Amino acid sequence: MSHIVQIQTEVRDPVAVTSACHRLKLSEPVQDTFKLFSSEATGLGVELPEWRYPVVCNTASGQLQYDNFEGRWGDRSHLNQFLQVYAVEKTRIEARRKGHTVTEQAQADGSIKLTVQVGGAE
Amino acid sequence: MTRIIEITVATDGQTRVETKGFSGAGCREASRFIETALGKRTEEQLTSEFHQQLGQQQTNRQQS
Numbered sequence: 001m002s003h004i005v006q007i008q009t010e011v012r013d014p015v016a017v018t019s020a021c022h023r024l025k026l027s028e029p030v031q032d033t034f035k036l037f038s039s040e041a042t043g044l045g046v047e048l049p050e051w052r053y054p055v056v057c058n059t060a061s062g063q064l065q066y067d068n069f070e071g072r073w074g075d076r077s078h079l080n081q082f083l084q085v086y087a088v089e090k091t092r093i094e095a096r097r098k099g100h101t102v103t104e105q106a107q108a109d110g111s112i113k114l115t116v117q118v119g120g121a122e
Numbered sequence: 123m124t125r126i127i128e129i130t131v132a133t134d135g136q137t138r139v140e141t142k143g144f145s146g147a148g149c150r151e152a153s154r155f156i157e158t159a160l161g162k163r164t165e166e167q168l169t170s171e172f173h174q175q176l177g178q179q180q181t182n183r184q185q186s
Contacts, residue, residue, distance in 0.1 A: 002141045002149035003168050009135045010161035062161060083135025087160055091129050091137075094159045110133040118125040118152055 009087045010062025019089040041065035048078040088112050127153045
């Protein structure tokens with residue numbers, strides 16, 4: 001072990017967003033301008049289960065726009081699950097791009113561990 | 123030792139990236155592509171092994 005880094009996930013990759021939607025059996029994300037309750041947002045719209053409005057991913061900034069009225073219009077756990085699967089898919093995409101192999105393992109606490117084999121011993 | 127990068131994605135989508143089997147500062151370079159792709163780095167912790175390896179490398183350089 002050499003170093004440990006904590007990362008705040010930013011949603012910047014439309015391909016990984018689409019992969020996450022497929023994996024969660026959500027409808028295909030669409031690039032558009034969406035009406036939220038009192039505003040509009042432009043980006044890649046993700047329809048989460050039982051959410052009144054889509055989650056709009058601005059892949060240029062990595063930020064999300066949504067209005068779930070503090071949980072009344074959409075359960076936060078669905079958004080968390082989307083973010084988790086997005087991060088998994090993004091990791092897999094980047095590792096494959098580098099030619100590394102990736103194994104995935106679900107953990108007892110609900111987290112997902114990805115192991116990327118970088119190559120032979122130094 | 124096999125060189126691996128372990129990424130643990132929490133249930134809220136936050137990630138923890140950990141390198142294993144790398145020599146000294148090489149671990150930072152090795153995992154940077156994943157760290158950059160995933161988002162914003164909020165914390166970095168260098169382990170005692172990192173410092174030991176770095177110290178060993180410096181000692182080797184002084185001796186050569």
